[in-house]
Amino acid sequence: MKNRLLWPVLALVALLILNVVVTPTFFSLRLQDGHLYGSLIDILRNGAPTLLIALGMTLVIATRGIDLSVGAVAAIAGAVTCTHIAAGGNPWVAMGLALALCAVLGLWNGFLVSVLGIQPIIATLVLMTAGRGIAMLITEGQIVTVDSPVYRQVGAGFLVLPIAILISLAVLGLVALVTRRTALGLLIESVGVNPSASRLAGVRARTIIWTVYVFAALCAAVAGLMISSNVSAADANNAGLWIEMDAILAVVIGGTSLAGGRYSLTGTLLGALIIQTLTTTVYTIGIKPEITLVFKAVVVIAVCLMQAPVRVRVGGRVRGKQGVPA
Amino acid sequence: MTVPVVDMRGISVEFPGVKALQEVDFRLFPGEVHALMGENGAGKSTLIKALTGVHPLAAGEIRYAGEPVAFTAPAQAQAAGISTVYQEVNLCANLTVAENILLGREPRKFGRIDGRRMRARAAELLARIGLHIDPGSVLESHPIAVQQLVAIARAVAVDARVLVLDEPTSSLDADEVAELFRIIRVLRDEGVAVLFVTHFLEQVYEISDRITVLRNGRLVAEHPTAALSRIDLVSAMLGREMGLLEEIERRSGTPGQAFLVAEGVGRKGSVAPFDLEIRSGEVVGLAGLLGSGRTEVARLLFGADKADSGRILVNGKPLRLTGPRAAIEAGVAFSSEDRKAEGIVADLSVRDNLILAMQAARGWARPVPRKLADELVAKYIELLDIRPADPDRAVGNLSGGNQQKVLLARWLVTQPKLLILDEPTRGIDVGAKAQIQKVVADLAAEGMAVLFISAELEEVVRVSDRVVVMRDRQKVAELDGDVGVDDVMALIAGGGDHGVDHGVEKAVAS
Amino acid sequence: MVAPEVGAVPAKSPGSASRSARSRGRVNVPKRFLPVIATFVVFVATFGVGSVRYEGFASGQVMANLFIDNAFLIVLAVGMTFVILTGGIDLSVGSVVALSTMIAAAALQAGWPAWLVVITVLATGSGLGLAMGWVIHRFGVQPFIVTLAGMFLARGLCFVISVESVSIKDPTFRDLATGSIELPGGVTITYGVVIALVAVLAAVYVLHLTRFGRTVYAVGGSETSARLMGLATTRVKIGVYVISGFCSALGGLLFSLYMLSGYSLHAVGMELDAIAAVVVGGSLLSGGVGFVIGSVVGVLVLGTIQTLISFEGTLSSWWTKIVIGALLLAFIALQRIIVRRT
Known part of the structure; x- marks a missing residue:
């Protein structure tokens, strides 16, 4: 467990050190009008939606699944809320509607995976493709802007710390609490590690899988609210674009294997922070921000190779459990 | 006989913490069918894999056609003329029959696969083993038995001198087995040495010329088939470990009510319909060779596999077994033989x-x-x-x-009210074995019903109040607990050479 | 596969299930053509709907335009088909297209001769594919993650070259782009279409008539079996990513002809279109089943839907995505039914 988090921690520390070297004031925080500001706060705030989605993704991946549709779901959540508010609706009702609709979308994904037995990657590809269309259908292809102080709080508000950070951390705490205090974590891991043994032990795999997809969709919905609230607008095309990829990366960098089984929420937190810090770092050390992607690729490959199932030993011999047919 | 084509001497293979094979000698002559027998964990597959270069040797020497060899990959062994056909058909079901036979050595013209010539060559090879199917058809459009024969056609397409058949018959019905045996005889008469692994005694006596028996990674016996009686074969396979373990005290109390009753429960291709009654406070042993249907019985009772006939009563009430959860709710527990996978x-x-x-x-x-x-x-x-x-x-x-x-x-x-244990003591050390046996006896004494499956007859007979004997996917007998190991062994062996058939019928009828 | 299905816990034991499933497989050959036939039927149906509803839809030129507007996607789908047939996936293709347009535009602007530009672009794409295939094979990292990294890398490299759009003014490229070939019946096509069709033919040849191609299918059918059969699985597993990289680069060149510019934000999300085309074309994402022709028809189906919606006028463009999603679902369901019956 500790071992698994070693590389992500080192990567994050290295990034932070690099930042301090370049910008000595990197760690400084200041309080202004009761709001906390600073580079670290920025990282946390910008990384909040990714972290949220990655939390849902962690549980999905732990059951040997994957959810590609979270970006589209996030866009739908923003679209529903903004359209409803723009039509004169109550922002709370609007957000409630969005969460409810996204829960239904999660049920849909869970249905395809657990009942119909479709591979998760294709099952969620359907909604990934159609979801943006649905979001645009809701906004009728427009960027819907709203002016709702209540709604604005979700993504841009402050309660000493930005509310987005508080929400993400609250969800992190909640997931940690729920998975450890109930038996959900145990059953998720057991289904992910050994589905047939779990079945023979009487585990309701179907319910478990269904639960994680609904949860992932809800996380995506909240993240979608944050993204859209931050700009007070719903952009069906670009809201949450590629965020599923960032989320999957965060999970994988955090040491949870795409093959399912043991997962680490702390790892996912680290993964999300690494991705966001990387983006910030590239910016602070004066490289064109567009090139972030190159660094992201390099970090992904490096961290993945460190954790690769097949290690390269000195002398270049490859070891692993591949190759021996049963 | 002539010179052996394969001569393995003092073979040892080790895995981390396990000695899978210890100083095993094995010979295979041209033009013979040689049966390799043994229970789970005896080392049959390991021996085959040691020969074909999948597992490295810890000790010993392999001579092939008189020359010392050390294959490091199955492809090398294959190139040298040792072909293997595995139990799970190792072909690509999505390709055509011709491709499956010839892929990797297909006829080519300027780098392009010559489809016509390939199909013609495949048809020739199929004809050699008397199989008349369209070489251009997709493999998965054929039943598993034909796929198995296609695998053999591929194996002999390289002019194999040695053909290894690893449990090729476990999923075939009688006609299909007959077809397979016909082909094996054709190849044998051409001088191919055939190494044949199976669990079915009938088949061994029908096809093989010699038998090698392994047990717990050691060589037990090598005999001409004609010189080894069924009972001796079974006894060599199952072994006897009398005196190793403390005697378990037999309980004197009478078992309680029938907890679970199975009436005509069966599943096509898995186990023939059987009746079984398990009472609270008794241990029912299930004896039989691997593949006799002993595991299948357990899986049907637990709902791990769905029965397609019969019904199950628990405490006198019919139970709808929709899956393991239904069984668990009814108080049935099942520990699978496949510890790792299940x-x-x-x-x-x-x-x-x-x-x-x-x-x-x-x-x-x-x-x-x-x-x-x-x-x-x-x-x-x-x-x-x-x-x-x-x-x-x-x-x-x-x-x-x-x-x-x-x-x-x-x-x-x-x-649970009923505990089904499928080979709970396989591959574990003697001490742990004794502990588990004692726990089972204690549980029954406290009123639990236990269905105990084991390959070791000593163990079954010792812990059980009643012993149910399985052979060839059928329940052949139900015996009282004070039955001797030899009687059970005779029933498992079946066949006529010891006059036990009469007894079997009586037991079934009773 | 990237994410093995967990929901499909069968009601029987794995062994007995597969055994009985296989032994019942007496359904005859056309089964594997079924999805492709279905794709073709869908194509004819959508095109038929268009012909009935709109005047001028059922013309040769509309059909030719389908090819002209989707030439690059056809090439991408061809490469993706190879990867998916082995049971892998390549998420990097869209970014490699963008990178190719960027390299081409920038190199031409720097005054490189057209032939050298073409070679450079194709070599870059193939090289990226080789690198990804090697990492996937050698380190056992899932294709999904490796090609995702490749996607970021290629897109990032675009920005390294230039953040702005670079237009292509090279006369050779312009001639190629604007040149057209007249077919009988007054229908014209571009050189891009010819290149795409050549790529398709080459792919069909390789997949069906070479040992490499058959090994692609074998690996997708059962990698263990393919290895036990002594086939060159390593070469194939890496090779398909090289082919996909090459096709992405070629698609990128066609795209740069189509757009006459190089831009970092070209072809965003095009990998999904390619994957969708392959799935709608009847290939199984788990590998071993599918045809290049199916993928081509898949592209045409996607193209027709787009054309239909643009003809409709009142229907907004987002319906395209919803319809494609629905089509994906329909084909996945169809595959499920076929697999269950096997």
């Missing part, structure tokens, strides 16, 4: 594995309280002597015997 959840801790079934029954929202879990874990670690006594250790790191004890404990905490 038992332990390797990455999880001993504690998590131990409470898994209990937790599954409660649902995720009602966790087993930590205190209760710790008490249960502590209790069973002590009761079953699980080592190391560390609840947080990943169960995958425990030895086989201790994993088995964890699985036993997983079900005991749910307090």
